[in-house]
Each structure stands twice: as structure tokens, then as C-alpha cells.
Amino acid sequence: GQQVMQIPQYQHVQEGEDFTTYCNSSTTLSNIQWYKQRPGGHPVFLIQLVKSGEVKKQKRLTFQFGEAKKNSSLHITATQTTDVGTYFCAAGGNNAGNMLTFGGGTRLMVKP
Amino acid sequence: DAGVTQSPTHLIKTRGQQVTLRCSPKSGHDTVSWYQQALGQGPQFIFQYYEEEERQRGNFPDRFSGHQFPNYSSELNVNALLLGDSALYLCASSLREFDTEAFFGQGTRLTVV
Structure with a gap:
């Protein structure tokens, strides 16, 4: 079945430093979604990427979808303590219904 | 406008017992889709319901079953609970x-002892 790998597993940064998490699939993806889960919380949707080479920005967050639609990345500029949490990429299904295959997540810790 | 609500929020069960979890979309x-998230891991897809039928299923045994009602709410049932179902x-x-x-709803934390 479809597998999604995410690295790194953990990342400690000093507040103000940048952060990047990478997501890779062995198969071509129809779309990729990113979610954030705060400690003790539930996944919250951040964005969906659909097109090859797509780049989307949300304030300090930049999301990219690879040209081959097999990889994606999330980059946070100048991290803040509010960015703490686990960031998951999730591959959307090829059929209707939005079955998601999640990566293992990258846990971001920010030192003030 | 209420978001996704799940009940109960926490549950403790004994091995071998059965459990029913509820969700209002x-x-x-x-x-409605159900996911299992073990500690420190990403959510894993269990199954999905649409028009009161199971449409897609992940790699979970038949002990996991579900239902969707005409009002779109859903239940997840797990029989013969194992410690690993926590x-x-x-x-x-x-x-x-x-x-x-x-x-996503806030989730139900299931502990099997």
C-alpha cells in the first residue's frame, strides 16, 4: 500500500530559527495535505497541495509540492513558541472520499 | 456551527471487552472516517463511511467495525480488546x-488494561 515517510522525527530549534520538515512517497500522489497537532490536541488542517511544483505560503509557513508529486516540504521562517507541535503530511487518496495516509510526523520544539 | 464531536473523551476497558465510540460530523x-493514533505516531486510517456504507478500509482486523446513521453520525466498535488497541x-x-x-474531532483516548 501507499507509504509516506517524514523526516526528521524531532527538531529542537531556538526561537527565531527556521524549521523544515520533509515528506516523501514511493508513489505519485494525487494531493498532499499538511496538518498540525498541538500536544494533547487533534490534527488541524493547514493546507492542501494538488499541482506539480506548487508553492503556497501562509504568513511564515511555506509549503512545496515536488515536480514529480512524490515529495513535499513545510518550511517555517523565524519560529515562535506558538509553532510548537507535531506537523504531519498526509497523502490524499486517488478516489473520492479523502482517505488520508499520514506520515509519522515531525515534532517541533522551540526554546524561548 | 459545531465542529466534529466525539464521545466519550476518555475510556478505560479491560482486555477482551467490547467498546463503542461515537462521532457527530x-x-x-x-x-466520516476513523483513525487510530498510537502514542508518538501518525494517525492510521481504519475505515470510512458514506451513505451508511463502509466505502474504504485500512489494514485493521474484523474486530473493528462501524456504522453510519441517516443523520451522518457514526460509531466505531471494537470487539475482544487487546492491550495494543490502546x-x-x-x-x-x-x-x-x-x-x-x-x-478532526478531539478524539477518544482508549486505554485497555
């Missing part, structure tokens, strides 16, 4: 017509 959504169970709702974001 976001208003206007017609599709996890956060997440319900996610979406609109089938659009392959877009899933809205």
Missing part, C-alpha cells in the same frame, strides 16, 4: 463531493 458533512481514536468528517480538508 461537522454540520453539512456527509463522510490509542487515541480520531473521527474526521468531510464532504465527499470535494477531496479537500478533513475536520
